[in-house]
Amino acid sequence: MSDFTPNEMMTIAAARALSNDDVCFVGIGAPSAACNLARLTHAPDITLIYESGTIGTAPSVLPLSIGDGELCKTAITTVSVPEMFRYWLQGGRVTVGFLGAAQLDKFGNINTTVVGDYDKPKTRLPGGGGAPEIASNCGEIFITLKQAPRAMVERIDFVTSMGHGKGGDDRAKHGLKTKGPTMLITDLAVWKPDPVSKEFTVATLHPGVTREQMQESCGWTIRYGDDLGETPAPTAEELEVLRDLNARTKAAHGG
Amino acid sequence: MAKICSLAEAVESCIGDGDVVAMEGFTHLIPHAAAHEVIRQGRKDLTLIRMTPDLIYDQLIGMGCARKLIFSYAGNPGVGLLRRMRDAVENAWPKPLEIEEHSHAAMANAYEAGAAGLPMAVFRGYIGAELKRVNPNIKSVTCPFTGEELAAVPAIRPDVTFIHAQKATRRGDVLVEGILGVQKEAVLAAKRAVVTVEEIVEDFDDVHPNACVLPSWTVTAIAHVPGGANPSYAAGYYDRDNSFYIAWDKIASDRDAFTAWMKENVLEAGPDIFAERVKGL
Known part of the structure; x- marks a missing residue:
């Protein structure tokens, strides 16, 4: 097995979470890389949807924006944005939403709006875009981000998109029938929510990762699952396909 | 009937100071040339509506044309933040900017409601989301048939909408192809609509009926x-x-670099420079 970076491990572990039958609403950035890696490896028939209205898209390079021309050219169909959000997302046609996060708490609530106070922000982030309704209307949610104490915090500054809220049955109390976050894939581990409390607990550590590294890069006290395992290392094929995809993308966007 | 005229004439006759303006195009077909003409003509106190403010509103905001921004994702897609908008929100430069923030689903529904002549949009949204707390225009209604509580936002009804499209015929019909965004809804929701096009053709006889x-x-x-x-x-x-x-991330990160870029490429330029820029793209 050749060497791999934590970022590559994150993208590969995230791609493995998707299946061939999924209809996946793809967030830009890390989720987009994972979703397309899944399509180019074990899930060739996966339906990838971007919020620009492109359904069943198969780009040869990763798009810089959610509306790059490549997405439309390779899609089965392209619908208007109101139709995308009304018929397809709200209509319950999407099995998985794949989201990134600027700030995340242990219940999978996401902040991409502001750091600090909303009216006097320390940092104004881009905002929610499609995420608030992706988080509530998709069958389940996968989240991917790089671990950092600034990113994984005890309390997020603003709830852009609801995960498990205050934990337990809080989603049901809000009238939600969808599952919410069921997996968190970081550069160090794969996490799953505790069946009762809904707090993210570590399911597998990526090869070579220590508990010290985990806690140093996470702002809440980490819990580990009883049957903690190790994430299988990337295969040669996974690495090759991912590296080719990244090289093509870099060449296309003038790197 | 649409009047075919110069961009300067279209902007002069269709938009005034203080107007509520939508310039739409979801990543694709963003009407940059039209926005530059609005900047050149010095329009001010505009309420700008756009799902993704993008570079086009970063420029209008940085040039002091806007009083208020209604939006749902204020990033430079795939790159980072909109630095001129951020400077306006955080430091009131070059002037204060009021913001009204939504989700994409809310704005798409609000444009559709505007096109449909309804006063508001109803959808299943904002559940557990904190924007409700900071935006008084996000409310809820109860379905009279099922009792379900749904989100409600006001319809978007711009004074004027700007879009860019591939083609128009000589009689003024407009064809939009590819990623359609909310352009059709934004045009039908507005009192006036200005369209810039790549090409003017005789007819659409070879176009698919749908x-x-x-x-x-x-x-x-x-x-x-x-x-x-x-x-x-x-x-x-x-x-x-x-x-x-x-x-753009570098240009917009510095007030002087931004001002110099706008002077050279907008204030002292005209719409004819766009044809030159896309050669080779």
């Missing part, structure tokens, strides 16, 4: 501006200039 066509009588003015969406793109004509989106 294509997205805005009939001449739904549009106020049309200007022929080849390349007018750059650095966004026009499917079938030129690609998105992703390297410029990346370069």
Whole structure:
């Protein structure tokens, strides 16, 4: 097995979470890389949807924006944005939403709006875009981000998109029938929510990762699952396909 | 019937100070040339509506044309933040900017409600989301049939909508192809609509019967501006200039660099420079 970076491990572990039958609403950035890696490896028939209205898209390079021309050219169909959000997302046609996060708490609530106070922000982030309704209307949610104490915090500054809220049955109390976050894939581990409390607990550590590294890069006290395992290392094929995809993308966007 | 005229004339006759303005195009077909003309003509106190403010509103805000921004995702897609908008929100430069923030689903529904002549949009949204707390225009209604509580936002009804499209006919019908965004809804929701196009053709006889066509009588003015969406793109004509989106991050990060860029490329330029820019894209 050749060497791999934590970022590559994150993208590969995230791609493995998707299946061939999924209809996946793809967030830009890390989720987009994972979703397309899944399509180019074990899930060739996966339906990838971007919020620009492109359904069943198969780009040869990763798009810089959610509306790059490549997405439309390779899609089965392209619908208007109101139709995308009304018929397809709200209509319950999407099995998985794949989201990134600027700030995340242990219940999978996401902040991409502001750091600090909303009216006097320390940092104004881009905002929610499609995420608030992706988080509530998709069958389940996968989240991917790089671990950092600034990113994984005890309390997020603003709830852009609801995960498990205050934990337990809080989603049901809000009238939600969808599952919410069921997996968190970081550069160090794969996490799953505790069946009762809904707090993210570590399911597998990526090869070579220590508990010290985990806690140093996470702002809440980490819990580990009883049957903690190790994430299988990337295969040669996974690495090759991912590296080719990244090289093509870099060449296309003038790197 | 739409009037085919110069971009300067279209902007002069269709938009005034203080107007509520939508310039739409979801990553694709963003009407950059039209926005530059609005800046050149010095319009001010505008309420700007756009799902993704993008570079086009970063420029209008940085040049002091806006009083308020209604939006749902204020990033430079795939690159980072909108630095001129951020400077306005955080430091009131060059002037204070009021913001009204929504989700994409809310704005898409609100445009559709505007086109449909309804006062508000109803959808299943904002559940557990904190924007409700900071935006008084996000309310809820109870379904009279099922009792379900649903989100409600006011319809979007712009004074004027600007879009860019691939083609118009000489009689003023407009064809939009590829990623359609909310352009049809934004035009039908507005009192006036200005369209810049890549090409003016005799007819649409070779176009598929279900294509997205805005009939001449739904549009106020049309200007022929080849390349007018750059650095966004026009499917079938030129690609998105992703390297410029990346370069913009540096230009917009500094007030002086921004001002110098706007002077050279907007204030002292005209719509004809766009055709040159898209050569090779």
